Amino acid sequence: xxxxxxxxxxxxxxxxxxxxxGYGRARIVEFRGPLGPKGARVYRIRVRKKPRPAYIEVLxxxxxxxxxxx
Amino acid sequence: xxxxxxxxAGAPPLxxxxxxxxxxxxxxxYVMLVSGHFQGFCRDLYTxxxxxxxxxxxxxxxxxxxxxxxAGLALNxxxxxxxxxxxxxxxxxxxxxxxxxxxxxxQRVTHLGHLNYWRNHVAHQNATPPPAGxxxxxxxxxxxxxxxxCDGLATSLDxxxxxxxxRILGAAPW
Numbered sequence: 001x002x003x004x005x006x007x008x009x010x011x012x013x014x015x016x017x018x019x020x021x022g023y024g025r026a027r028i029v030e031f032r033g034p035l036g037p038k039g040a041r042v043y044r045i046r047v048r049k050k051p052r053p054a055y056i057e058v059l060x061x062x063x064x065x066x067x068x069x070x
Numbered sequence: 071x072x073x074x075x076x077x078x079a080g081a082p083p084l085x086x087x088x089x090x091x092x093x094x095x096x097x098x099x100y101v102m103l104v105s106g107h108f109q110g111f112c113r114d115l116y117t118x119x120x121x122x123x124x125x126x127x128x129x130x131x132x133x134x135x136x137x138x139x140x141a142g143l144a145l146n147x148x149x150x151x152x153x154x155x156x157x158x159x160x161x162x163x164x165x166x167x168x169x170x171x172x173x174x175x176x177q178r179v180t181h182l183g184h185l186n187y188w189r190n191h192v193a194h195q196n197a198t199p200p201p202a203g204x205x206x207x208x209x210x211x212x213x214x215x216x217x218x219x220c221d222g223l224a225t226s227l228d229x230x231x232x233x234x235x236x237r238i239l240g241a242a243p244w
Binding site: 020021033035037040044055056057059 | 114132
């Protein structure tokens, strides 16, 4: 059984932080859909890293939106 | 259907027939669509499986697991070949044998190879003729067979991952 998502998905390009991670600010680059456990939303996140950015897919409840400039 | 197939014997002509170049372009588009759709299925299934595993570990470790599952994922950049599917799904600590998973799968894996060959042929506008064994000309019947094979492989992959996640998680995931 899936949990209905009553709110709109986060927008592509939103700056976020990933809870319980050592990453700094990151950017949502793709909404992957309700692919998490019980239909939880999954996002693909780009994390700034040298020499190339890293990508990670996380659940919506792991994300907190970050203010631009902080 | 009539756009691509020969007229049925005895049937009256239904009107103007699309010129061959347009038919070929439509078939080429169909190849890209089937390949892309199958890649999307594999990628989504992988993500579902990875997130189920990540949800089974303590919250403090979750991002670490997710990062490992996402690092260097072949299906994000490569075609959905048997090799790239194995490369990604074998991260769940088993040897993936799609060809041996069902009686019809050896033929389906061959079809997947043909589909990916033609997908690249179309995307890169290759002028070289296909190697022996690969259909030399795109036909609707071939693409429909490749599509049916992708359906079969998708069912097999779903079954395999359900079994493997049951082993990993101790309960059926779906």
